Structures are given as structure tokens and as C-alpha cells.
Amino acid sequence: MRKTRFFGIPLLLPYLKRYRSEIVGMILFSAFGSVIDIAVPLFQRYALNRFVTQNDLGTMPAFIAIYFTAIVIAAGFNYVSCIWGMKVEVGMDRDLRNAAFSHLQTLSFSYFNQNSVGYIHSRVMSDTSRIGALVSWTLLDSVWQFGYIVGAVVVMFVMNARLALVVTSVLPIVVLLYALFEKKLVSVNREIREQNARITGDFNEGIMGARTIKSLVLEEKLSAGFAWETETMRRKSIAGARLRGMFAVTMSFASSLALALVLWKGGLIAKEQIGTFSMFMSYAQGLMEPIRWVVDAISDLITARVNIERLMKLMNTQSDVTDSAAVTERYGDCFEPRRQNWESIHGDIVFEDVSFRYPDGEENVLEHFNLDVPFGTNLAIVGETGAGKSTLANLICRFYEPTSGRLLIDGRDARERSQNWLRSSIACVLQTPHLFSGSIRENLLYGNEEATEEEIREALEMVSATELIRRLPQGLETDVGEGGDLLSTGEKQLISFARAILAKPRILILDEATASVDTVTEKKIQSAMERMIQGRTSIVIAHRLSTVRDADMILVVQDGKIVEQGKHDALMAKRGMYYRLYTRQYEDEATTAALR
Ligand SMILES: Nc1ncnc2c1ncn2[C@@H]1O[C@H](COP(=O)(O)OP(=O)(O)OP(=O)(O)O)[C@@H](O)[C@H]1O
Ligand SMILES: [Mg+2]
Structure with a gap:
């Protein structure tokens, strides 16, 4: 630095x-x-x-x-x-x-x-x-x-002046001594702090990883490691205390020395000046x-x-994604949005020759990617792990900016309007859903502050969460804990799904949104989804291909490129990558079903 x-x-x-x-x-x-x-x-x-x-x-x-x-x-x-x-x-x-x-x-x-x-x-x-x-x-x-x-x-x-000279002669030595002690003290204190951080870290791991520790029978090993860390802490603390003790002793020694010098050279002051003498002793x-x-x-x-x-x-x-001064001037920023200047969003998305590399990535995830998603399309993106599906969603939300090429929203470069303008019309449900600490109701209202009781009830019904809410002791008022951790991942997904519905977005992105719910709930959500995607542009990323059969357009991506594109039936008839992915999964599911 x-x-x-x-x-x-x-x-x-x-x-x-x-x-x-x-x-x-x-x-x-x-x-x-x-x-x-x-x-x-x-x-x-x-x-x-x-x-x-x-x-x-x-x-x-x-x-x-x-x-x-x-x-x-x-x-x-x-x-x-x-x-x-x-x-x-x-x-x-x-x-x-x-x-x-x-x-x-x-x-x-x-x-x-x-x-x-x-x-x-x-x-x-x-x-x-x-x-x-x-x-x-x-x-x-x-x-x-x-x-x-x-x-x-x-x-x-x-x-x-003469007696002053005697007294001040010890000062340089004292300053030097203190400086030396101080330097040592600072380094000892730093070591103690670092050791303390290590102990806290161990504690954290012991708590967060409790289940893994038990299942791997690591208790003894970890306890021994922890005992060693606390012993090191004890030793370092004693060394620190010893140093501080020595420091204190040196300090009182230095002041006694200065005092002794005054007493010794006190003769420099006339006998009747007892007051001056005492003043020197005080200083x-x-x-x-x-x-x-x-x-x-x-x-x-x-x-x-x-x-x-x-x-x-x-x-x-600086953020990698920033709005230009002119854009901020017109549309405001995330703290003071100027909604009065916001055009209403239609929902056409176009990728125009987009190449993209993550800021800390080594190679391009997307290369010369072109895609046209007119308003109202129900687009499905499928492909193997690491193919670049979530990356496409990230770009649409402007969490990242294309390295080259353009993303057009309603026919204009996304950078011509503010991030907030875009995001306030997009709802995302992610594979790893996040809720805020607070009640379920509060979390739902983050999607739309003005949602009525009736709308909340409908949204919950749509995602089949009514049963879940009924089971909870305090219903909608139940606290979900930090990050929503008092709920299961599937339950969190349902709530964030309902939150997205309440937001009434023009563009809806579901990135493996139903990955953690069981197949029965998934079926129910799917029928909700069919209703939900009416009148919106929707992008559904899914591993389970059975969930995207009815999409208007299915993209099969591999290594950041579209390898196939079309409707389910056409893609199946093609007998290419989609066919292989689909039949493999279908066989797996059929086998599982047969084994039950
Ligand atoms: N934040 C990041 N920084 C650097 N590289 C990343 C980052 N996120 C993803 N990548 C890389 O980009 C590529 C595409 O990742 P992406 O998350 O889009 O895959 P995906 O198709 O969504 O996979 P999955 O099905 O597992 O969710 C991967 O090779 C990944 O290693
Ligand atoms: Mg992904």
C-alpha cells in the first residue's frame, strides 16, 4: 500500500x-x-x-x-x-x-x-x-x-537555569527508554491480539462446524489444538504483563532519579528559596x-x-458497475432515486455481441454472445454446471457489466439508465435464498411495501407456503433469524418466491429457484409459475429439465455459448445435447421411481 x-x-x-x-x-x-x-x-x-x-x-x-x-x-x-x-x-x-x-x-x-x-x-x-x-x-x-x-x-x-539543566538532563534517556519499551509493548500487544483472533476463529469453527466435527469424530483433535492455542495465549499474556511491570518500575525509577538529582544539586538554590526547591521537586x-x-x-x-x-x-x-454522472443526474442514485424521471419499463432484453470475464476471472465466460428476448418471453436456460447460466442472470441484473458488447433493455443500452431503475423492475429468486432477520411478514414486504393482506395471502398460496405458515407458532409474525437460518433452505426459497411475486416485476429471474424444495412442492410451484409468468419476461434457469418443458424458448448453453435453441419438442427431435441431458435425467428419475 x-x-x-x-x-x-x-x-x-x-x-x-x-x-x-x-x-x-x-x-x-x-x-x-x-x-x-x-x-x-x-x-x-x-x-x-x-x-x-x-x-x-x-x-x-x-x-x-x-x-x-x-x-x-x-x-x-x-x-x-x-x-x-x-x-x-x-x-x-x-x-x-x-x-x-x-x-x-x-x-x-x-x-x-x-x-x-x-x-x-x-x-x-x-x-x-x-x-x-x-x-x-x-x-x-x-x-x-x-x-x-x-x-x-x-x-x-x-x-x-542550572538546576533546570540538571533535571532535564535525564529527559532524553527517559524518552529513549520509553520509546524502546513502547515499541516492544506494541509488538507484544499485537501478538496477543492475533492470538485472541485465532482463538475466536477456532471457537467459530467449533460452533459452525459442530455437526461436521461430530460426524468426523474430530472432537479430541480439535480440543487438543484449542488447548494449545489457549496455552500460547497464556504465555504471551504473561510476557506482556511482565513487560508492563518492568515498564512501570522503570517509570518510577526514572522519576525517583530526577528527584534524587534535585535533592543532590539542591544547593544550587539559595537557602531562603525553599519554595523554588519544592517546585523543582514537583516538576x-x-x-x-x-x-x-x-x-x-x-x-x-x-x-x-x-x-x-x-x-x-x-x-x-469504486464499484465495477457505476452509473455515469449524467445518468445519476437524471435518474438519481440508490439513496435518492428520482422516480419522477423513470420511464416505465417494458421488458425487452437483448444481448448484443456480449463478451464477459469476471473481474478476477482468468478467461472469458461469455464470448460474442447474442440473444434476443422480447417482452413476454418465457425463456429457459439449461446446461451443465459452470456453463455460464447464472452469469447471464447476473448480467441482466447488472450485477456485472459486459466486458465488451452491449446489453439492451427496451432497445437502449442498459448503461443509459440507472441500475436502480432496472432492478426495481426485476425480481430474482436465487439458489441460495437470503432472508433478513425479522418476521416473515417483514420479509415479504421488502418485495413491495404496499402489498395488502389479501395480496400476501394470495402470494403465499401461489407458492404453497400457506401450510408452512400455519405450522409456525406465530404464523406470519414468526422471526426467521439471522439470514433466515431458522427456516430450511426450501422454506426460505418459498418465502423469497412469494416475495418476488409481491414485487410484481416486469422481468422475473429464477435461478434454480426450486432446487431445494421437494418434487410435490415443485409441481405446485410450477403451476403457480405458469400463472406468474403471464405478462412478464421470465428467465428460468433449471437443472431439472422436466420443469422447463413448456418454455417458449429453451437455450442450451455450454462454455458460455448457445449450443442449441428452440422449443422442447424441436430440441428433442434434434437428438443433440438437450436430448442427451433430458434423457439422462429422465432415466435417473425413472430409475429412482422404480426403486421406491
Ligand atoms: N465471481 C466469479 N469470479 C470468477 N469466476 C466466476 C465467478 N462466478 C462464476 N465464475 C466462473 O464462471 C463460469 C460460469 O459460472 P456460472 O455461475 O455462470 O455457472 P452456472 O452455469 O450457473 O453453473 P451452476 O449450474 O453450477 O449454477 C464458471 O466457470 C465459474 O468458475
Ligand atoms: Mg448457477
Whole structure:
């Protein structure tokens, strides 16, 4: 990855802008806060010199009043800058997450094929929170602490340059020591985090793969592996704790050393200046903690660069399928569609000399593919696994764009109109159906928000799901769980089928839509399909050829090319590929039936 300047912070500017006043306020208040922190030893000096050495108590009431006011103001500054810091942190968290989530919605399929869920998840969750903390707390602390260091050093030099020199002489050593420790700590912490991720991963596998583990009798082997991982975690954690312990000891040693130096060279201060002496002691001790903070902040900044760069890489990823500026201007985007400008869609589809290769694919899946599907056609696509059937469906939905050639919708290049315009008129039922967590009713309404109770009932009846709903304890209100996983695959397919019916699409695509339902249900759905495809363009991809016998046109594809095309009877008469596929399947089914 290209290295960015200034730890990648400039990349965040567009997001920081909104919080300009909070950030400026936070910095100013932290600076004021550190000024008061610096002043405290000066108060001490005054009190000792005046009240003890000179035994003059005349200014005592004024002193108390000023001192008290300063402390109250410091507390106030601290409080306000903390509030602002928190506002910036949670605000940035929210903004970055929203931006990342919205951006993910605009990305095309290929991004999700190329990046794992885990990877995307940690970009959106942990990178954002790390960045939020960086621009709030790290910034606030470093201003405060750095201000303290600079101020304290200046005051010491003004008061007594020689003694100041003695005290500050230990600082470079301390900074160096901290930097070394910090570097080691960062790497140990990273190892601990990675080990933790490994343990979480193992846990996930143990839970998700529980059934496979049991069936392969892998319990003992996996448990031993897991025990080894947790043991490694234990060792690494102890090493980390030891290091932190040493760090703490070194820190207190360093501050004792600075203190010792003040005591040793205290003679540089005149006897009556007991206050100055005590002030030096306070600074000598008080300097160590801020130095640690600043070193900490710098190392945070260095390590957070990776988080910033990774998140920004996600934000800057362009979708492979984008609408041109002119198209967006007229038709709107997925967040603000301009429906008033949308032409109503008819439903003619034409592939014109289309060649296509997947973005990460090695060879063309389609080559010079031509196909005309006029409105109302009931097209069936059959062919062997990997022939390119789903690819055709993906192109029609514009999940991918042709590498060359054109896809025409109603006679015009699909790219002349927005993706949303097209997709709002297409319904797809896929082999791997997906439902959202929520009730069945909610899932059905995703197809069409305005569907009436009557329409829902009809749609469910059409796909023979009425019985299924009746069996469920809460009927339509039953929660389907994450991804619909509380239902079987076949049941999910039925619900997504009903959802497609409710959407009343002009173009209907069924990609192995009935692959996971039993043959009885399939028969019922088929009769529903016959009614459903009336007045629409439909594309049915099927492995079970008996389901596509009645199609207006059957395409037999192989290696991305149409090898045969026609109606069932004609294709059977041809005795070619379709005939072979059909008879082979028919024999299989007949054999199975005979064996029953
Ligand atoms: N996301 C992808 N990236 C790269 N190559 C892909 C991708 N999806 C599919 N392919 C390749 O494209 C070819 C056609 O795949 P496609 O999914 O269209 O087949 P299919 O006819 O639908 O097969 P099946 O009957 O198994 O569903 C295959 O060789 C496959 O390896
Ligand atoms: Mg497929």
C-alpha cells in the first residue's frame, strides 16, 4: 500500500470538518488545562516562600481564593474538553460507520467475492472505533501533556537555569527508554491480539462446524489444538504483563532519579528559596507521566495509520458497475432515486455481441454472445454446471457489466439508465435464498411495501407456503433469524418466491429457484409459475429439465455459448445435447421411481 503522509491524518479531513469547532475547543481547553497544571507548583513555591520562610500570612486569603479558583477552572476545563472529546469520538464513529456502510451498498458483487466478511467487518467496526479514539482522546491528551512538558521546562529554566539543566538532563534517556519499551509493548500487544483472533476463529469453527466435527469424530483433535492455542495465549499474556511491570518500575525509577538529582544539586538554590526547591521537586516527578503519554500518543499515531489507510481504501473503492454522472443526474442514485424521471419499463432484453470475464476471472465466460428476448418471453436456460447460466442472470441484473458488447433493455443500452431503475423492475429468486432477520411478514414486504393482506395471502398460496405458515407458532409474525437460518433452505426459497411475486416485476429471474424444495412442492410451484409468468419476461434457469418443458424458448448453453435453441419438442427431435441431458435425467428419475 502506498504510504501516506502525516500518518494518514489528511485522509480524515473530510470527516473531521464537521467537528471543527469541537476539536479547536478541545485543543484550546487542553492547552489552558495544562497551563493551570504547570501553575500548581508555582502556587506551592509562593506559599512556601511567603507563608513559611518569610512567615508573612497577609496575602493568605487572596492566595486561597486564587488557588481555589484556579483549581475549579482547571476542573471545569477538564470536564468540558472531555465532553467535547467524547462528542468527537462517538460522532466520528457514527459518521465513519455510516459512510462505510452506505459505501458498501454501492459496491458491486465482485468486491464481496474478493473480500471476506471478516475483513470487511473489522474495517467497519474496529478501524472506525480506533480512528474515533485517535482523533479525540489521543489528540486531547497529547496537547495537554505536551503543553505541560514544554511549560514546566520553560518555568524551570526561568527560575534556575542550572538546576533546570540538571533535571532535564535525564529527559532524553527517559524518552529513549520509553520509546524502546513502547515499541516492544506494541509488538507484544499485537501478538496477543492475533492470538485472541485465532482463538475466536477456532471457537467459530467449533460452533459452525459442530455437526461436521461430530460426524468426523474430530472432537479430541480439535480440543487438543484449542488447548494449545489457549496455552500460547497464556504465555504471551504473561510476557506482556511482565513487560508492563518492568515498564512501570522503570517509570518510577526514572522519576525517583530526577528527584534524587534535585535533592543532590539542591544547593544550587539559595537557602531562603525553599519554595523554588519544592517546585523543582514537583516538576521533576510530574514530568515522567506526561512523557509517557506523549510517547504513547506517538506510537498510537504510527499504528493507527494502518487503520486509517485500510478504511480509506474501502471508502475509495469504486464499484465495477457505476452509473455515469449524467445518468445519476437524471435518474438519481440508490439513496435518492428520482422516480419522477423513470420511464416505465417494458421488458425487452437483448444481448448484443456480449463478451464477459469476471473481474478476477482468468478467461472469458461469455464470448460474442447474442440473444434476443422480447417482452413476454418465457425463456429457459439449461446446461451443465459452470456453463455460464447464472452469469447471464447476473448480467441482466447488472450485477456485472459486459466486458465488451452491449446489453439492451427496451432497445437502449442498459448503461443509459440507472441500475436502480432496472432492478426495481426485476425480481430474482436465487439458489441460495437470503432472508433478513425479522418476521416473515417483514420479509415479504421488502418485495413491495404496499402489498395488502389479501395480496400476501394470495402470494403465499401461489407458492404453497400457506401450510408452512400455519405450522409456525406465530404464523406470519414468526422471526426467521439471522439470514433466515431458522427456516430450511426450501422454506426460505418459498418465502423469497412469494416475495418476488409481491414485487410484481416486469422481468422475473429464477435461478434454480426450486432446487431445494421437494418434487410435490415443485409441481405446485410450477403451476403457480405458469400463472406468474403471464405478462412478464421470465428467465428460468433449471437443472431439472422436466420443469422447463413448456418454455417458449429453451437455450442450451455450454462454455458460455448457445449450443442449441428452440422449443422442447424441436430440441428433442434434434437428438443433440438437450436430448442427451433430458434423457439422462429422465432415466435417473425413472430409475429412482422404480426403486421406491
Ligand atoms: N465471481 C466469479 N469470479 C470468477 N469466476 C466466476 C465467478 N462466478 C462464476 N465464475 C466462473 O464462471 C463460469 C460460469 O459460472 P456460472 O455461475 O455462470 O455457472 P452456472 O452455469 O450457473 O453453473 P451452476 O449450474 O453450477 O449454477 C464458471 O466457470 C465459474 O468458475
Ligand atoms: Mg448457477
